[in-house]
Amino acid sequence: MVSVTRPAAARPAGQIAAAAPGPRPVAGARRTPPQPPRAAAVPTAEPGSTTLGFIGIGIMGLAMANNLLKAGYKVVVWNRNPAKCEPLRAAGAQVASSAAEAAATADITFAMLSDPEAALAVAQDVAKGLRPGKGYVDVSTVDAATSAAVSKLAAAAGASFLEAPVSGSKGPAEAGQLIFLCAGDRPLFDAAAGPLDVMGKRAFYLGPVGAGAHMKLVVNMVMGSMMAAFAEGLALSDQLGLSQQDMLEVMSLGAINAPMFALKGPAMIKGSYPPAFPLKHQQKDLRLALAAADARGQPLAVAAAANDLYIRAKGAGRGDEDFSAVLAAVLQQQQQGQQ
Ligand SMILES: NC(=O)C1=CN([C@@H]2O[C@H](COP(=O)(O)OP(=O)(O)OC[C@H]3O[C@@H](n4cnc5c(N)ncnc54)[C@H](OP(=O)(O)O)[C@@H]3O)[C@@H](O)[C@H]2O)C=CC1
Ligand SMILES: O=CCCC(=O)O
DSSP states (O other), X not given: OOOSSOOSOSSOTTOXXXXXXXXXXXXXXXXXXXXXXXXXXXXXXXXXXXXXXXXXXXXXXXHHHHHHHHTTOEEEEEOSSGGGGHHHHHTXXXXXXXXXXXXXXXXXXXXXXXXXXXXXHHHHHHHHHOOTTOEEEEOSOXXXXXXHHHHHHHHHTTOEEEEOOEEOOHHHHHHTOEEEEEEEOHHHHHHTHHHHHHHEEEEEEOSSTXXXXXXHHHHHHXXXXXXXXXXXXHHHHHHTTOOHHHHHHHHHHSXXXXXXXXXXXXXXXXXXXXXXXXXXXXXXXXXXXXXXXXXXXXXXXXXXXXXXXXXXXXXXXXXXXXXXXXXXXXXXXXXXXXX
8 A cells, every 4th residue: 555644664563662650649739630541552563463353344344354354464353233243253253242352352443333323332332442552443434523532432541543434435445445534643553554554555644533534524525415416417317318328428538537427327327226335324424524514614505405315315215225326316306396
């Protein structure tokens, strides 16, 4: 993986910096509230010796954990519905009985969970297994406030924390071609370079906790709006008696060419939306991006209109289909307009 932002690993594999001793109590001094243990350095992850935790074995987690196993890392996994861990057990993973057990077993634990509520709930259990010298990397797409809350839980346990949401869907996850948008503890970013390299093609280090979440929400806000506009284009082409196939080809040759259109378009034309990126997650990302913009007084007129379409599609029972099923909401509106 080429990373513009990651320097060479800061320390040799396996070398753990000792935690600095806390300040001596001073007689007569005012009592200070209990401080969280200071985070000790996380050893650089190495295949063969490092145990990696993976929590959240959904569409993305399954592919990502599988790649870690294939690269030779020892992997311990946990999922709320334990049946989803079975393919990974068959591939050599250890299956933990709780998120806390996975985090207690692993040196660095990754989590790929559906939304802010899930990320926070699971982090509360994970924190019970975290210790100084361990790292927690949350790769779920959440808002910055949730990420900060998860970061605090890790810090209270003396562990290091990195938020690292990903760009790229099921295919790139399977191919180890994700793009990581990392922020938080820089030494953990360096220590996790190997696993990030196995799962992705590029890892950005963007700064303090919140920067990764924000970058992810901006990118997915644009993506959700693009997909909604694309769906409207397909519907309008059909209305105008044009070939949708021709529309795809014309778009593929011009400045608005995007891999997403070529990837999703042919199935959309057939009314087929096999889930790679579930529509309910795209709607969640638009909701979070709109809230982040609203908090800063920025209107997002296009994204807000797109969000309405995803809400309609979700309401029509399409939340677990691919986000390209937003076309179904466009077609439904089209039919209503014609009645
Ligand atoms: N699919 C994609 O293309 C991409 C998705 N993302 C983001 O990655 C995250 C996961 O996406 P994806 O894998 O597609 O989603 P899935 O819906 O396939 O998986 C969601 C995971 O979260 C778990 N989960 C949900 N609620 C809870 C809870 N309360 N407690 C414990 N576990 C819970 C699920 O467990 P269970 O199986 O038990 O329900 C499952 O493991 C989301 O934040 C999404 O926005 C980011 C980039 C691309
Ligand atoms: O969050 C999902 C992103 C999907 C993608 O980048 O293709």
